[in-house]
Amino acid sequence: MTMEPAKLIAETFQKGCNDEVNSYGFKFSQWEAKAREVLSSNSFGYVNGSAGDRFSDDRDCLDFKKWLFVPRRLCPVDKCEIVPKYKVLGQNIPSPVAVAPVGVNTIFHREGERAMARAANEAGVTLVMSSATSTSVEEVAKANGDGHRFFQLYWPPNERNDVTASILRRAKDAGFTALLVTLDTYTLGYRPADLQHGYNPFILPDQTGCGLGFSDPVFQETFKQKHGKTIDEDMDLAAHEWASTIFCGASHSWEDLKFLREHWDGPIVLKGILDVEDAKLAVKYGLDGIVVSTHGGRQVNDTVSSIEVLPEIVDAVGDKLDVLFDSGVRSGTDVAKALALGAKMVLIGRPCVYGLAIGGSKGVYHVLRCLLADLELSMRLCGVPSIEKEDLNRSRLREAK
Secondary structure, eight states: OOOOTTHHHHHHHHHHHTTOOOSSOSSHHHHHHHHHHHSOHHHHHHHHOOSTTSHHHHHHHHGGGGEEEOOOOSOOOSOOBOSOSSEETTEEOSOSEEEOOOOOGGGTOTTHHHHHHHHHHHHTOEEEEOTTOSSOHHHHHHHHTTOOEEEEEEOOOGGGHHHHHHHHHHHHHTTOOOEEEEOSOSSOOOOHHHHHHTOOGGGSSSSTTTHHHHTOHHHHHHHHHHHSSOTTTOHHHHHHHHHHHHSOSSOOOGGGHHHHHHHOOSOEEEEEEOOHHHHHHHHHTTOSEEEEOOGGGTSOSSOOOHHHHHHHHHHHHTTTSEEEEOSSOOSHHHHHHHHHTTOSEEEEOHHHHHHHHHHHHHHHHHHHHHHHHHHHHHHHHTTOOBSSTTTSSGGGEEEOO
16 A cells, blocks of 8 residues: 555654554664664664774765755745656656565564564555565565565575575565565674674574574575584584574675576566675676665774765666665655665655564554655655656755865
8 A cells, every 4th residue: 555654744743633642653763762762772773883983884874964955945845745657667666665685574563574564565665575584485475465565685696596596486476576685684793783692593492583594495494404413403503503504604706697597577676786896796697686785884994975976876777777775864855865876766764664673563653654754755845846866856955065
């Protein structure tokens, strides 16, 4: 479904007349603070924490402020159309906003990925499901219903191509229409918050982060053959083995992409691109899209920010494949800036997780609704009639001095 985000404002003020105040808040700092209150130190540290001293994480956010809108006046704009008429990866998309792939959702809320999937459908945005899920791909698809959804892959090593093929087959059968392959997380980064807590959710002796693997028939069978027992009989060992399968410690090569193309009938997108030359190689190897992303500053510290390199990457390859974007997005105006600089879709990570923590599916829905309302109203007040390229582009921005 889709909605009219600006209605959020009128509804909230009407409830205020009856002394009904929304408890979730309406901006990122409130969602983050409330999530800190309800989550354990381990869980909050996991989602809030980043690589090193958080420089890259902070820079991802701060660099959005280097771009400023130049509003136009007396424009005949009674609303801003934020439902795109363009396609992404050859598909009609319900919104320029998507829920970014975030794993281990059950450490934030008991309903985990199911709640995130329901909220994405209700808000009318694309769900990008993480393969580090605590829930099976089939269950997430069921919760997402008739929503639009992509699947993100943490890519097992070539020695486990049998598992990769099985995962891709299941995702396709479950109605996921594009494959996003994360390239920057073949091993977890240096994250002081997790180290301080001694906390790695992927090796807990339960389903946390292992829902995809534990429900996969190929992984189940090979585990039983190797160890002479089922996953349920030794979840501690199984969790360690699944973690070493999806975070295998070694990068793939460009040539390995051939295997994915042979086993995925649909668009393939490379996530984690920050260098123009890598973006050009993505074109050379026939990829359908890329995600300009620092992984939210969680993998490598002291890097360029996503928004800093977005314009040069779009200039280099934007007409040859679709450029998606994530990292550092905290508001509707951040979404608008990324779109103006050439992104065709913007993925939202931590804000959605904080919404999940404070209110489950309703919390995620509220966060998405706030971001979309901010996007629509801000563009309308800047005199921008739609998010189409001819209306929202770099001519609407000025680089701060």
